[in-house]
Amino acid sequence: MAGFSIIQGPAVALPQDNIDTDQLIPARFMSVPRKDGYGPYLLHDLRFDAGGTPRPEMPLNRHAQARILVTRRNFGSGSSREAAVYALVDFGIKAVLAPSFGDIFASNAVNNGLLPARLPEDRIEAMIARLGDKAEEMTVDLTDGVIRIGNEVIPFDLDPIWRLKLINGWDDIDMTASHGPAIAAFRAARAKAAPYAMLDGMT
Amino acid sequence: MTSTPSTLFAKLWDAHQVLLREDGASLLWVDRHLVHEGSHHAFAKLAERGLPVAEPALTIGVVDHYAPTRDRDRIGDPDIARMIRTLEENTNRHGIRCFGMRDPRQGIVHVMGPEQGLTLPGLLINCGDSHTSTHGAFGALAFGIGATEVAHVLATQTIWQKRPRTMRITVTGQLGPSVTAKDLALSWIAQLGADGARGHAIEYAGPVVEGLTMEGRMTLCNLSIEGGARCGMVAPDDVTFAYIKGRPFAPHGAEWDRAVQDWRTLATDDGATFDREVSLDGATIAPTxxxxxxxxxxxxxxxxxxxxxxxxxxxxxxxxxxxxxxxxxxxxxxxxxxxxxxxxxxxxxxxxxxxxxxxxxxxxxxxxxxxxxxxxxxxxxxxxxxxxxxxxxxxxxxxxxxxxxxxxxxxxxxxxxxxxxxxxxxxxxxxxxxxxxxxxxxxxxxxxxxxxxxxxxxxxxxxxxxxx
CATH class of the missing domain: 3.30.499.10 (Aconitase, domain 3)
Incomplete structure (x- = not known):
């Protein structure tokens, strides 16, 4: 995956707490192969009524070009389904700004080049008030760790490990490949220290 | 000999750390990797790279998420049939043990693992499912991961993680009649919030937790994720050992004795400190x-x-x-x-x-x-x-x-x-x-x-x- 340090584009507000991954992608869409694209399923039951008609009041329906999502606490909580991140990414979202994220979701996001940026609740509420139901151009700068909107420059929080990973576009399997000998040595020591941890293969 | 008092969590983490990178990320060894129908994304990633599964013997598959609960012999929905078939094909191709639809051991992954003795104290257990925290009831370090991470574990039997902070939830007193581990869990989550334990590894302790059966401890640890925790755990004790003894994949004979000896050292040492301490009075908890x-x-x-x-x-x-x-x-x-x-x-x-x-x-x-x-x-x-x-x-x-x-x-x-x-x-x-x-x-x-x-x-x- 290519690294990046700047995200630029329209930001929209989704002022709800606890948007869990079941809402981000309802379970019934999860048997779809990734190559078919998950964008249409993003927040499906919030965006579409039971008859499949888009709800006009839903910000993501009115601003399909949105690249940055501003939302409330505990975004991406619940199920570990990475499909929630696929839905956001395939829709075109590059960054989510919230006071807190589900841990597994945040990790999945970074693994797919989606930025989970944390901001204090009062900053988020001010941004939500500013955006209202409109979209507004925003820039997220990973190198400086700030968000620029209008004349405002607002710092955000991101684990330094994840910051490096996003900027460099690191892939974990590639990174780990260089540690093969250390892993092999560890495995041998583990088998000796804790024999119960090993299992025989199928015969 | 004196050493710094250590928590159950720290002992588990340190026993699995292959290396610590300069930026603070740890590479951890995974003892058990459980896969289910939802793991199809990860197997597809592996196939794209042409990589084998590093440790098929330590990987165990089970059909649960899509398992029909009626008319199992003729699955009507082609999507459901395909999801189940895909898991069985993927595990078969890589030589992974799989408890499929017709296996008498089939069940929900977090019920099956403990039942088979695949879940043991001292292990690091991963599964692409957030309720993997369940296995922490045995004094294991168990946490859910996403598809990219599942692919990484399949390919390397290791996982990159940032060390979480620690939190101890001590439950004093005793639970009233008909009040269960479920009520206890919902009760702490209501108090601290669905993100109350975010970024933390929880250890449940105190007389109420010690008094719970393994089933109760599993319910409690299972719901750790609903309070935002990375994982939940209980120190292994005689209740734990009695549950495990004799299960198909548990150690036997002299190996069993040695394992129990090791497992007894896992409990948090007196004087060890946690980043956060929370205390609850069991007697104040009602059915919730x-x-x-x-x-x-x-x-x-x-x-x-x-x-x-x-x-x-x-x-x-x-x-x-x-x-x-x-x-x-x-x-x-x-x-x-x-x-x-x-x-x-x-x-x-x-x-x-x-x-x-x-x-x-x-x-x-x-x-x-x-x-x-x-x-x-x-x-x-x-x-x-x-x-x-x-x-x-x-x-x-x-x-x-x-x-x-x-x-x-x-x-x-x-x-x-x-x-x-x-x-x-x-x-x-x-x-x-x-x-x-x-x-x-x-x-x-x-x-x-x-x-x-x-x-x-x-x-x-x-x-x-x-x-x-």
Missing amino acids: VTWGTSPEEALPITANLPDPAQLQGARADQARAAMDYMGLTPGQKIDGTPIDQVFIGSCTNGRIEDLRLAAAVLSGRRAKVPGLVSPGSALVKAQAEQEGLDRIFTEAGLEWVASGCSMCVGMNGDLVAPGNRCASSTNRNFKGRQGRGARTHLMSPAMVAAAAVTGTITDVRPLLAGRV
């Missing part, structure tokens, strides 16, 4: 139910719903939206709310002890609403049938079906109809979790049984008095 659309929106059965007018800003919005979705009114009593159906099962509360308690409530009584009882595994099902529990459920008017994730997540087609209210022994009351527009109330299996008998959300205590 959720009223909203997040597990943090939970109340003792004796309480009334909040009034959004008394709340501020985002909290008021959240409460209003939840009541609107749930069809409830501000300030109303939760006790007496009519329900449409019940569900007993899931990785949270689908074990034999859960079924026994629900059956104790239902015995000789009739359910006023329809409902489904899905045991956590085929072995739990067989055990329950041997004990005659299935007859208690069916004579009460509930449907007794095969094991799987079933109506907890609805992937197999077991769904709650739009607008229907379901009393459920599961773990998530999220909007649409049990089906689009479904209204879920989480509670213990005993409380679900009480709801079935009265047709309303109600206090199980009078119904169980004198029965257990």
Whole structure:
């Protein structure tokens, strides 16, 4: 995956707490192969009524070009389904700004080049008030760790490990490949220290 | 010899750390990797790179998320059939042991693992499922991961992680009659919030936790994720060892003795410190139910719903939206709310002890609403049938079906109809979790049984008095 340090584009507000991954992608869409694209399923039951008609009041329906999502606490909580991140990414979202994220979701996001940026609740509420139901151009700068909107420059929080990973576009399997000998040595020591941890293969 | 006192978590973490990178990321060795139908994304990633599975023997597959609970021999839905077939093909191709649809050991991954003795103290256990925290009940370091991470574990048997902070939840006193681990878990989540333990590894401790059975400890650790924790764990003790001994994949003979000796050293040392300490009095916990659309929106059965007018800003919005979705009114009593159906099962509360308690409530009584009882595994099902529990459920008017994730997540087609209210022994009351527009109330299996008998959300205590 290519690294990046700047995200630029329209930001929209989704002022709800606890948007869990079941809402981000309802379970019934999860048997779809990734190559078919998950964008249409993003927040499906919030965006579409039971008859499949888009709800006009839903910000993501009115601003399909949105690249940055501003939302409330505990975004991406619940199920570990990475499909929630696929839905956001395939829709075109590059960054989510919230006071807190589900841990597994945040990790999945970074693994797919989606930025989970944390901001204090009062900053988020001010941004939500500013955006209202409109979209507004925003820039997220990973190198400086700030968000620029209008004349405002607002710092955000991101684990330094994840910051490096996003900027460099690191892939974990590639990174780990260089540690093969250390892993092999560890495995041998583990088998000796804790024999119960090993299992025989199928015969 | 003196050494710095250490926590259970630190001992587990340090025993699995292959290396620590300069930026603070740890590469950890994975002892057990559990896969299910949802792992298809990860197997596809592996195939794209042309990589083998590094440790097929340490990888175990099981069909659960999409497992039909009826008519297993002819799966009507082609998507469901394909999901199950894909897992069986992937595990077969890579030489991975898999408990498929016809295996007598099939069951929900977090029920099957402990049941088979695959889950042991001291292990690091990963699975592409957030409720992997369940296995922490054995004193294991167990946490859910996403598809990219599943692919990484398949390819390398290791995982990159940032060390979480530590938190101890100590439960003092004792639980009242008919109050269970489920009530305890919902109660702490209501107090601290659904993100209250975010970024933390929880250790549950104190006399109430020590007094829980393994089933109770698994329920408690299972729900750690609903409070935002990375994982939850309980120090292994004689209760743990008695549960594991003799299970198919547990060590035997001299190996068993040596393992137990090792496992006894895992408990948190006196004087070890945690980043956060929380204490609860077990005696103050009542049977607890959720009223909203997040597990943090939970109340003792004796309480009334909040009034959004008394709340501020985002909290008021959240409460209003939840009541609107749930069809409830501000300030109303939760006790007496009519329900449409019940569900007993899931990785949270689908074990034999859960079924026994629900059956104790239902015995000789009739359910006023329809409902489904899905045991956590085929072995739990067989055990329950041997004990005659299935007859208690069916004579009460509930449907007794095969094991799987079933109506907890609805992937197999077991769904709650739009607008229907379901009393459920599961773990998530999220909007649409049990089906689009479904209204879920989480509670213990005993409380679900009480709801079935009265047709309303109600206090199980009078119904169980004198029965257990």
